[in-house]
Amino acid sequence: MMDDTSTELSMNPGRAAESAVSGQCRPDDGLAEKSPRVMVVTYGCQMNVFDSRRMIQVLGHAGYVETDDPAAADVIIFNTCSVRDRPEKKVLGSLSRLLPLKEIKPVLFGVAGCVAQQHGQALLDRVPYLDFVIGPDNIADLPDVVTRAASGRRTSSATWMDPRSYDFIPLDADVEAGPVAFLTIIKGCDNFCSYCMVPYVRGREVSKPAGLVLDEVGSLVKAGISEVTLLGQNVNSWGRGLEGNPTFPDLLEAVSAVPGLKRLRFVTSHPADASDRLLDLFGRLPNLAEYLHLPMQSGSDDVLARMGRRYTFAEYFNRIERVRAACPDVALSTDIIVGFPGETAADFESTMDAVRRCQFDLMFSFKYSPRPGTAAASWKDDVPEAEKAARLAALQAMQDGITKSRMQRFLGRVEEVLVEGPSRDSRKDGALQIMGRTRTNYIVNFTVPGGRVPSPGELVDVRIERILAHCLKGVVPG
Ligand code: SF4
Numbered sequence: 261m262m263d264d265t266s267t268e269l270s271m272n273p274g275r276a277a278e279s280a281v282s283g284q285c286r287p288d289d290g291l292a293e294k295s296p297r298v299m300v301v302t303y304g305c306q307m308n309v310f311d312s313r314r315m316i317q318v319l320g321h322a323g324y325v326e327t328d329d330p331a332a333a334d335v336i337i338f339n340t341c342s343v344r345d346r347p348e349k350k351v352l353g354s355l356s357r358l359l360p361l362k363e364i365k366p367v368l369f370g371v372a373g374c375v376a377q378q379h380g381q382a383l384l385d386r387v388p389y390l391d392f393v394i395g396p397d398n399i400a401d402l403p404d405v406v407t408r409a410a411s412g413r414r415t416s417s418a419t420w421m422d423p424r425s426y427d428f429i430p431l432d433a434d435v436e437a438g439p440v441a442f443l444t445i446i447k448g449c450d451n452f453c454s455y456c457m458v459p460y461v462r463g464r465e466v467s468k469p470a471g472l473v474l475d476e477v478g479s480l481v482k483a484g485i486s487e488v489t490l491l492g493q494n495v496n497s498w499g500r501g502l503e504g505n506p507t508f509p510d511l512l513e514a515v516s517a518v519p520g521l522k523r524l525r526f527v528t529s530h531p532a533d534a535s536d537r538l539l540d541l542f543g544r545l546p547n548l549a550e551y552l553h554l555p556m557q558s559g560s561d562d563v564l565a566r567m568g569r570r571y572t573f574a575e576y577f578n579r580i581e582r583v584r585a586a587c588p589d590v591a592l593s594t595d596i597i598v599g600f601p602g603e604t605a606a607d608f609e610s611t612m613d614a615v616r617r618c619q620f621d622l623m624f625s626f627k628y629s630p631r632p633g634t635a636a637a638s639w640k641d642d643v644p645e646a647e648k649a650a651r652l653a654a655l656q657a658m659q660d661g662i663t664k665s666r667m668q669r670f671l672g673r674v675e676e677v678l679v680e681g682p683s684r685d686s687r688k689d690g691a692l693q694i695m696g697r698t699r700t701n702y703i704v705n706f707t708v709p710g711g712r713v714p715s716p717g718e719l720v721d722v723r724i725e726r727i728l729a730h731c732l733k734g735v736v737p738g
Contacts, residue, residue, distance in 0.1 A: 297335070298336075305341065308341055318402050318429065340371060348383075351371060370393065392405045443488055450464055458493050467497075486523060487521075532569070536582060556615075556618070558597065591701055594620050598648055601640055679717065680696050
């Protein structure tokens with residue numbers, strides 16, 4: 261696992277971006293041979309992946325097509341995440357390696373996302389080869405910003421919008437590639453956990469109105485999307501401030517009823533806001549997949565209090581018991597930070613005990629490191645680096661064993677798998693391997709002996725025959 265400090269959605273309980281990925285593709289179909297091209301490189305969580313698609317979408321409306329080839333790009337944007345360690349350095353390093361392109365043609369370099377929001381004009385002042393900086397709230401301005409930059413006016417557009425007038429950009433369904441889609445339903449966070457930068461770089465919570473969410477899900481399904489993941493730093497707060505104060509369970513029920521939606525997921529939930537009603541929906545809504553990411557962060561009540569998490573371990577564990585009572589097979593994942601300021605050996609032992617009791621399917625664990633501007637950054641970072649590393653290694657070794665034993669339950673079972681496409685090792689064993697995911701979010705590579713090869717987005721029953729370290733292997737029964 262990464263050496264980093266966690267934040268909800270900074271980790272990846274699924275398929276998105278722990279490392280750099282390019283944005284989703286609007287296919288460059290050759291019809292637009294003369295169209296300008298944009299390349300977006302994404303660092304960070306699914307929210308950033310979603311924002312990258314919105315950038316591609318707004319530039320698409322301005323005539324751009326997407327490319328993943330820097331040599332072909334007229335505009336290169338690095339969409340960044342400042343909850344990660346030294347992201348600015350990483351991004352600027354990547355951009356400087358692309359600098360020779362500027363000698364060949366007038367390519368524009370932009371930085372977007374949390375780093376852009378955090379540094380704004382200062383970043384432009386410091387980096388002479390950067391042409392524009394754009395914050396997450398200003399994506400609608402991107403075509404203007406690019407036009408200005410193309411005429412030599414370097415621009416920083418990184419201002420917060422007033423939450424009362426925040427305007428979500430509706431998602432064009434055709435920007436999606438593949439059978440699964442992410443959809444932001446709430447932006448920002450009001451929790452101010454003491455270690456986390458999100459409220460400073462993503463602003464206050466603003467919920468997307470239900471009508472807009474339902475329209476977007478409907479058009480995604482019409483465009484062939486089978487699975488939608490509703491996104492937010494804390495989806496459980498969805499609805500606050502909207503007319504009639506609807507709740508997240510209300511929204512889940514409504515989205516679940518969209519005709520043709522095969523699977524529904526959501527991420528991330530704050531344990532203090534995970535209501536009984538929400539947890540009871542698992543096992544009740546037929547297309548709500550049995551997977552819940554519930555960041556615990558620590559098993560020590562003292563550390564949780566200093567983190568500002570608003571729950572004790574007992575309260576957290578009660579949430580785990582509730583969801584398992586509603587849906588015994590649910591897969592659970594979590595985030596843990598080790599070496600938080602003041603974390604004693606006894607505190608760490610409490611975390612080990614807590615993880616042992618919770619029996620997570622998956623854990624994302626990180627060494628604490630201070631983030632500028634947060635409350636914890638002003639406290640002494642007093643757990644020595646070697647001790648943090650030792651605690652992290654012990655925790656991960658224990659979780660590896662738990663994951664392995666949790667996976668055994670699938671052996672011999674027939675699981676519903678949503679097909680995503682050919683597996684990476686497609687024809688390694690001679691037979692065509694297909695990749696998909698179980699409802700519990702495990703990757704399955706499987707074969708279809710003698711049968712029709714299923715298309716991406718289809719649901720197929722797969723018998724699980726082998727358990728590997730990070731995925732399951734199976735076969736479609738004849
Ligand atoms: S401040 Fe918000 S985003 Fe950050 S860890 Fe806390 S709940 Fe998650």
